[in-house]
Amino acid sequence: MRVTIADVARIAGVSKTTVSRVLNTRGEVDHATRAHVREVIERLGYVPSSGAVGLARGSSRTVGMLVPSLTWPWMGEVLQGVVDTVEEAGFGLLLFTCNRGTDSVARFTSQVSARAFDGLVAVEPEDTLAMLTALHRKGLPVVLIDDRGRHPEFPHVTAENREGGAAAAHHLLSLERHRPLVVAGPLRFGCVRDRLDGFGGVYAEGGHPLDPALVVESDFTEAGGRAAVRRLLGEGRTFDAVFAHNDLAAIGALAALRAAGLRVPDDVAVIGFDDIPMAGLTHPALTTVHQPMRTMGETAARMLLAQLTGEESSGASAVLPTSVVVRESTVGP
Numbered sequence: 001m002r003v004t005i006a007d008v009a010r011i012a013g014v015s016k017t018t019v020s021r022v023l024n025t026r027g028e029v030d031h032a033t034r035a036h037v038r039e040v041i042e043r044l045g046y047v048p049s050s051g052a053v054g055l056a057r058g059s060s061r062t063v064g065m066l067v068p069s070l071t072w073p074w075m076g077e078v079l080q081g082v083v084d085t086v087e088e089a090g091f092g093l094l095l096f097t098c099n100r101g102t103d104s105v106a107r108f109t110s111q112v113s114a115r116a117f118d119g120l121v122a123v124e125p126e127d128t129l130a131m132l133t134a135l136h137r138k139g140l141p142v143v144l145i146d147d148r149g150r151h152p153e154f155p156h157v158t159a160e161n162r163e164g165g166a167a168a169a170h171h172l173l174s175l176e177r178h179r180p181l182v183v184a185g186p187l188r189f190g191c192v193r194d195r196l197d198g199f200g201g202v203y204a205e206g207g208h209p210l211d212p213a214l215v216v217e218s219d220f221t222e223a224g225g226r227a228a229v230r231r232l233l234g235e236g237r238t239f240d241a242v243f244a245h246n247d248l249a250a251i252g253a254l255a256a257l258r259a260a261g262l263r264v265p266d267d268v269a270v271i272g273f274d275d276i277p278m279a280g281l282t283h284p285a286l287t288t289v290h291q292p293m294r295t296m297g298e299t300a301a302r303m304l305l306a307q308l309t310g311e312e313s314s315g316a317s318a319v320l321p322t323s324v325v326v327r328e329s330t331v332g333p
Helices: 005-012 016-024 031-044 075-088 102-113 129-137 161-174 190-205 222-234 247-259 277-281 293-308
Strands: 062-067 092-097 119-123 142-145 156-159 180-184 215-217 241-244 269-274 287-290 318-320 323-325
Touching: 005 016, 005 031, 016 031, 062 075, 062 102, 062 293, 075 092, 075 119, 075 293, 092 102, 102 129, 119 129, 119 293, 129 142, 142 293, 156 161, 156 293, 161 190, 161 241, 161 269, 161 287, 161 323, 180 190, 180 222, 180 247, 215 222, 222 247, 241 247, 247 269, 247 277, 293 318
Parallel strands: 062 092, 062 119, 119 142, 142 156, 156 318, 180 215, 180 241, 241 269, 269 287
Antiparallel strands: 287 323
16 A cells, blocks of 8 residues: 555654655754654655645646647657656656647646646647636746747747748758748748748848749648649749748648659759658658757746746746758758
8 A cells, every 4th residue: 555645644743744844855844853754754665746745835846738739740849848857857747738629628727726737838729828828817837838929928938930931041042942932831820920021031132022922821731731832833833942831831842742743852942840850751851940849848848947946037938049951852962
């Protein structure tokens, strides 16, 4: 049978709060009592739970993480960054997804009410920013990863989307690609508009403004990228490059170009955004704008932990650099 904190308290002849204070090395406990409690803990082989350790300090020493889904291709990198950081600090992690829509949100909010975790790292599921803002206003520390350009009132970590778009444009222009097709993500996202503004601004400055007919909105999926390129080719549009706003759409673009008998990069160069692991495995390997997803997870977790320990104000935010990773889809083998 598992030894509990109540067993330790009973045998030591003290309260559970005193045991918890000894575990936390906080609070006023005299030396003799502390030594006695530790001797009982060792004798019984008691292993404290996170809840027991946090009893005296009013915390669970657990961090919550809310994500839309684990199927997003870069989610594993973000999650690993968070896990590595919170575990190194001696915290546990509770992971919540929104795979089941409102049912998932209801389950998550019940855990908030039960104070199952001390703070939250979130990759915002669709239409939950208002809920996250309300939780923050009620006192729950929250840090958002990939704010989609909306800059919430609580801390957030994002990448240089405008600069990443500009870097993609500079790379293509250096290869004399003057007529690009842009397969944008959903334009309601600020990060998408930033990528488009950065890309289009560089082309305009270089004397090659984007053709509005070659800027199409898609949905960040492989099927969406494939359909966008197929449609433009079917309309007889000509272009010498594709800038897709994520790697999945770029992979779809590669498939559509190959199906149309066009050579990459000889006829059309292709560049994506994210640098997911799959980007280096396509044929040809995909040039892309690297987002430091694991570092984003690590940074968000450190920001949250700093709030929980009183080391950082709640208004901090971070914008991490992006960079072009050049592979065969723009420069050939």
